[in-house]
Amino acid sequence: MDDSLxxxxxxxxxxxxxxxxxVKPGDDLVHLIRSALxxxxxxxxxxxxxxxxxxxxxxxxxxxxxxxxVTPSERALELATQTSKDPRLVELVLRESNRVLRYARxxxxxxxxxxxxxxxxxxxxxNVEQHDGCETALLLPESPDESSQTLWRALSxxxxxMLGIIINDSHGRAWRNGxxxxxxxxxxxxxxxxxxxxxDLFGRALLVTEVAAADEIAAAASLLMGQxxxxxxxxxxxxxxxxxxxxxxxxxxxxxxxxxxx
Numbered sequence: 001m002d003d004s005l006x007x008x009x010x011x012x013x014x015x016x017x018x019x020x021x022x023v024k025p026g027d028d029l030v031h032l033i034r035s036a037l038x039x040x041x042x043x044x045x046x047x048x049x050x051x052x053x054x055x056x057x058x059x060x061x062x063x064x065x066x067x068x069x070v071t072p073s074e075r076a077l078e079l080a081t082q083t084s085k086d087p088r089l090v091e092l093v094l095r096e097s098n099r100v101l102r103y104a105r106x107x108x109x110x111x112x113x114x115x116x117x118x119x120x121x122x123x124x125x126x127n128v129e130q131h132d133g134c135e136t137a138l139l140l141p142e143s144p145d146e147s148s149q150t151l152w153r154a155l156s157x158x159x160x161x162m163l164g165i166i167i168n169d170s171h172g173r174a175w176r177n178g179x180x181x182x183x184x185x186x187x188x189x190x191x192x193x194x195x196x197x198x199x200d201l202f203g204r205a206l207l208v209t210e211v212a213a214a215d216e217i218a219a220a221a222s223l224l225m226g227q228x229x230x231x232x233x234x235x236x237x238x239x240x241x242x243x244x245x246x247x248x249x250x251x252x253x254x255x256x257x258x259x260x261x262x
Contacts, residue, residue: 010239010241011239012237012238012239012240013237013238013239014220014221014223014224014235014236014237014238015040015042015224015235015236015238016224016225016232016234016235017033017036017037017039017040017042017232017234017235017236018036018039018040019035019036019038019039019040020032020036020056020231020232020233020234022129023055023056023059023060023233024059024060025059025060025061025062025064026060026062027059027060028060029052029056029057029060029151030151030154030155032056032234033050033052033151033155033234034155034158036234037236040236042236043158044155044158044159044163045159045238046159046160046161046162046163047159047162047163047238047239047240047242047243048159048162048163048164048236048237048238049163049164049165049166049188049189049217049236049237049238049240049243050151050155050163050164050165050166050234050235050236050237051166051167051168051217051218051221051225051234051235051236051237052151052165052166052167052168052233052234053167053168053169053225053233053234054122054140054141054144054167054168054169054184054185055124055127055128055138055233056233056234057141057144057147057167057185058138058139058140058141059138061141061142061147063138063139063140063141063142064128064136064137064138064139065092065136065137065138065139066132066134066135066136067086067088067089067134067135067136067137068088068134068135070088070089070091070092071088071091072087072088072090072091073091073094075094076088076090076091076094077090079094079100079103079108082103082104082105083103083104083105083106083107083108084105084106085106085108086135089120089123089125089137090108092121092123092137092139093108093110093120093121093123094110096110096112096113096121096122096123096139096140097110097111097112097113097121098110098111098112098113098115099111101117101262107119108120112140114140114143114144114184114250115250115253116171116184116253117262118171118172119171119172121139121140122139122140122169122184123137123138123139123140124137124138125137125138140169140184141167141184141185143185144167144184144185144249145185145186145187145248145249145250146185147167147185148165148166148167148185148186148187148188148248148249149165149187149248151165151187152164152165152187152188156188162188162243163188163243164186164187164188164189164217164237164240164243165185165186165187165188165189166183166185166186166189166214166217166218166221166249167183167184167185167186167249168181168182168183168184168218168219168221168222168225169181169182169184169218170182170222174261180219180222181215181218181219181220181221181222181225182215182218182219182252183212183214183215183217183218183249183252184249185248185249186214186247186248186249186251187246187248188243188246189213189214189243189244189246189247190213190214190243190244190245190246190247191212191213191214191215191247191248191249191251191252192210192211192212192213192214192247192251192252193210193211193213193244194210212252213244214247214249214252215252217237217240220237221235221237
């Protein structure tokens with residue numbers, strides 16, 4: 001056997017940080033993160049990645065909308081009939097979207113204003129406090145990449161400048177059941193790693209390989225965050241080989257001109 005093909009052991013750890021309170025509008029996420037690290041007996045090290053659930057970023061930014069304050073348009077009323085959804089929620093989806101791509105009963109797939117193709121424009125009512133007894137929805141952050149960059153600027157000195165920030169959300173996927181965590185915001189690491197030209201095990205150059213590294217990290221963190229009442233919106237990822245050149249989550253969006261299915 002060729003000894004050059006022997007692998008070496010590697011390890012990556014993921015830790016759901018403790019001591020995270022319910023986030024309220026205006027909360028300082030940097031202070032919250034540092035407090036959670038202290039409560040978990042952790043400090044940031046060079047090469048660490050912090051993954052934040054989208055909801056805590058949206059809540060801190062007060063991205064709440066009370067449905068009683070929403071007046072559905074004619075288009076929203078029409079789509080609500082087709083999808084069996086609350087017309088006020090459909091109106092919010094339309095306001096947050098560039099265009100509607102597909103719809104059917106209980107399904108409304110759109111291109112979000114940020115470019116993501118997703119159900120209901122990422123608008124959610126699960127794990128969302130219902131204010132004053134009113135039905136309340138939560139929108140995605142205004143700009144997840146900018147939010148990630150802001151957090152990176154504040155926290156990267158704690159890791160001597162070598163820190164990754166990811167804001168993750170749960171997306172469905174065409175042709176596959178179930179949701180999976182993906183990155184909707186990123187800073188301090190290469191969200192899309194270009195491996196073209198790198199050699200494989202046998203020295204053959206890779207021709208088309210690009211790795212959605214931020215999505216893979218987000219998906220791993222989602223296993224700890226959960227989808228119901230786990231209450232673990234902050235995950236510390238440690239042990240990645242390298243963070244790569246800083247990019248953003250927008251790098252992961254395939255242009256519609258190169259999308260064979262849209």
